[in-house]
Amino acid sequence: MQEWKQALGLAMFELKASLKGFLFVFLLYTLLALSVISTLGDSVSINHGIVDLLFLLAFGFVPLFMKPKEFQYQKDGDFWGLPFFIMLSQLPITKKVLVQSRFILYFIYSFPFQFLLLALLYVLNADLQGMLSPLSYITFSIIWLSFGVYVGYIMPASDAGYKANTKKFVFDSIAQYGGSIALFVIYQYVFDYGIVYWTVIFAQKWPFLSLVLSIVLALFGCQYWKSYLKKKMGEIDYL
Amino acid sequence: MELPIRLSKDSREPIYHQIEKQLKALIASGLLAEGTPLPSIRALSKDLEISVITIRRAYQNLENEGFTKTIQGKGTFVAKIADPIKQQIKVSTVYQAMEKAIETAVSYDYTFQQIEGIFKEILTTYEEDKK
Amino acid sequence: MTATLEVSQIEKKVDDFQLGPINLQIDPGTITALVGNNGSGKSTLLKIIMNMVNPSAGHVKIFDTYISHEEDDWKSYISYQPQTVIGYNPFTGNKLKELIAPLYPNWDDALFLKLIEQFDIPLNKRFGKLSQGAQQKLSLALTIPRNTALLILDEPTSFMDIPSKQYLSDILVDWMEQGERSILLTSHQADDIQKLADYLFVLQNGKMIGNFEKDALTESYKRYWMNDALPDIPVSGEVSRNGKQIISNQPDITEQYLNDNNLQWLDRKALDLEEIITLLLAGKGRN
Numbered sequence: 177m178q179e180w181k182q183a184l185g186l187a188m189f190e191l192k193a194s195l196k197g198f199l200f201v202f203l204l205y206t207l208l209a210l211s212v213i214s215t216l217g218d219s220v221s222i223n224h225g226i227v228d229l230l231f232l233l234a235f236g237f238v239p240l241f242m243k244p245k246e247f248q249y250q251k252d253g254d255f256w257g258l259p260f261f262i263m264l265s266q267l268p269i270t271k272k273v274l275v276q277s278r279f280i281l282y283f284i285y286s287f288p289f290q291f292l293l294l295a296l297l298y299v300l301n302a303d304l305q306g307m308l309s310p311l312s313y314i315t316f317s318i319i320w321l322s323f324g325v326y327v328g329y330i331m332p333a334s335d336a337g338y339k340a341n342t343k344k345f346v347f348d349s350i351a352q353y354g355g356s357i358a359l360f361v362i363y364q365y366v367f368d369y370g371i372v373y374w375t376v377i378f379a380q381k382w383p384f385l386s387l388v389l390s391i392v393l394a395l396f397g398c399q400y401w402k403s404y405l406k407k408k409m410g411e412i413d414y415l
Numbered sequence: 416m417e418l419p420i421r422l423s424k425d426s427r428e429p430i431y432h433q434i435e436k437q438l439k440a441l442i443a444s445g446l447l448a449e450g451t452p453l454p455s456i457r458a459l460s461k462d463l464e465i466s467v468i469t470i471r472r473a474y475q476n477l478e479n480e481g482f483t484k485t486i487q488g489k490g491t492f493v494a495k496i497a498d499p500i501k502q503q504i505k506v507s508t509v510y511q512a513m514e515k516a517i518e519t520a521v522s523y524d525y526t527f528q529q530i531e532g533i534f535k536e537i538l539t540t541y542e543e544d545k546k
Numbered sequence: 547m548t549a550t551l552e553v554s555q556i557e558k559k560v561d562d563f564q565l566g567p568i569n570l571q572i573d574p575g576t577i578t579a580l581v582g583n584n585g586s587g588k589s590t591l592l593k594i595i596m597n598m599v600n601p602s603a604g605h606v607k608i609f610d611t612y613i614s615h616e617e618d619d620w621k622s623y624i625s626y627q628p629q630t631v632i633g634y635n636p637f638t639g640n641k642l643k644e645l646i647a648p649l650y651p652n653w654d655d656a657l658f659l660k661l662i663e664q665f666d667i668p669l670n671k672r673f674g675k676l677s678q679g680a681q682q683k684l685s686l687a688l689t690i691p692r693n694t695a696l697l698i699l700d701e702p703t704s705f706m707d708i709p710s711k712q713y714l715s716d717i718l719v720d721w722m723e724q725g726e727r728s729i730l731l732t733s734h735q736a737d738d739i740q741k742l743a744d745y746l747f748v749l750q751n752g753k754m755i756g757n758f759e760k761d762a763l764t765e766s767y768k769r770y771w772m773n774d775a776l777p778d779i780p781v782s783g784e785v786s787r788n789g790k791q792i793i794s795n796q797p798d799i800t801e802q803y804l805n806d807n808n809l810q811w812l813d814r815k816a817l818d819l820e821e822i823i824t825l826l827l828a829g830k831g832r833n
């Protein structure tokens with residue numbers, strides 16, 4: 177409990193230093209999401225590439241961009257790292273608390289936005305209301321919120337930093353982003369049903385199974401990413 | 416408190432010995448009376464730009480010879496020194512100063528007679544100044 | 547007496563730079579200056595001590611605790627101020643103190659306020675907006691009052707004016723007297739070293755040249771002005787010569803040799819620390 181409180185304190189310390197920036201970005205992304213949802217209108221099916229893109233971004237990447245610039249990765253020589261994190265690692269804070277604080281912070285950056293997005297989508301999209309009862313929609317939401325954990329938590333898990341020269345960095349970025357985009361495009365062309373649509377079907381047909389599976393994956397993912405960060409902290413040379 | 420200690424790094428005499436000797440002279444002259452606290456080892460080390468290892472050595476020797484007393488947690492203080500010892504130090508300090516002056520003169524190839532002349536001259540001037 | 551810090555056989559290879567093997571012991575109550583040319587590995591060594599860089603061999607111990615990734619306890623024994631403090635920029639001095647002070651049970655708030663007042667640092671301004679000198683001063687004010695057994699300062703005075711440097715050395719001397727504490731610092735300022743250091747740990751291009759007691763080092767170097775021409779072969783103890791001047795790091799042996807060979811000298815003078823360090827880093831006078 178004591179550790180949890182200390183971790184929360186550290187996360188809040190970073191958040192408070194940039195509260196205005198965070199709220200601004202939060203608002204901006206919410207409005208963006210809102211405009212995407214409303215352009216779809218309530219007649220357009222949820223089985224649409226745009227919806228897939230919106231979900232993947234919201235549950236994967238967007239929280240990273242919620243961070244104000246000075247708390248994002250900064251380059252020092254061949255090292256990309258988070259200055260605040262490096263500073264904290266020199267203070268007498270246990271590794272456990274430090275790791276915990278990174279995940280709490282990510283949760284604060286990601287969860288409210290994701291939650292809001294899910295709520296707005298259901299309220300504004302009649303198509304979705306037709307397909308899913310409120311109870312099934314809760315299942316659907318948990319599927320996605322869990323996805324935000326076992327996939328999204330790779331973000332705080334990378335907080336220890338990254339060593340790469342510019343060439344490797346550019347190459348890795350292209351491989352990562354380009355690969356993701358390519359996969360996404362191919363998926364959209366090849367399959368008739370979108371990713372989000374599939375999860376709708378899952379929530380409808382196998383609510384219990386998808387619920388359990390999602391929660392188990394989220395719990396496992398959270399532990400995995402935490403130990404991943406702990407391990408990385410020991411491997412990297414902060415030269 | 417800064418002590419009037421002057422160290423000669425060019426000298427062959429080890430630094431700790433110079434410190435020890437000059438502190439003894441200060442004690443014998445009464446400038447550092449009984450009960451006066453000596454600066455802490457670290458403080459003197461900074462003033463003289465000498466390591467604490469050297470200062471500690473000098474302090475230890477003073478303590479062993481009974482010139483100072485250390486009270487745990489309070490510091491080092493000048494001890495009570497018997498008059499004959501004070502006298503002895505005064506004498507030896509004067510002797511050493513004279514010896515040094517003579518050494519300097521000799522190294523500049525002055526003869527003993529010349530040295531004596533200089534000595535008398537200085538003494539006379541000094542006496543006149545006093546009047 | 548248990549050493550405060552013990553560095554044993556530490557090695558690290560970074561690209562084509564090889565640091566070590568390094569052995570260093572720091573005893574309670576002593577100040578050690580880490581001296582070396584640029585790129586000699588001083589900061590890397592400090593980062594290894596702080597466990598921010600993984601050594602390829604060797605280990606570091608603080609008191610009886612090995613410094614490792616598995617343990618966290620050792621961090622409360624060391625306060626470390628890197629050459630460039632990172633992560634402070636978005637925060638004000640007040641905020642940083644709020645973060646740091648509660649982590650150290652012996653935090654001395656009176657000392658913090660004293661430093662802030664003396665150095666005249668605004669606590670309500672973001673760190674990133676302060677001048678380099680003010681940043682350095684604020685970092686010191688956030689580091690020294692932690693009152694840990696070991697204080698590590700990497701180039702603490704590089705942007706400071708003379709009065710502030712003077713004040714800092716007074717503060718550090720005072721700080722040392724509060725208990726069995728130790729300081730390990732790097733500095734390119736001979737002045738800092740002359741005033742504060744008890745030991746000089748000399749590094750050259752990653753190689754350890756030695757850990758010298760300051761006065762023993764200064765006492766062992768003498769420069770002679772010769773009367774007579776010197777022989778072509780090196781004189782015993784000689785480390786460098788320039789016309790009729792020679793420098794020896796073993797004056798006793800040198801003088802013996804000069805006497806035996808009937809060579810007269812006019813004068814003998816000690817070298818200052820800066821000259822000695824220069825000689826050591828030039829690879830001269832190592833035994």
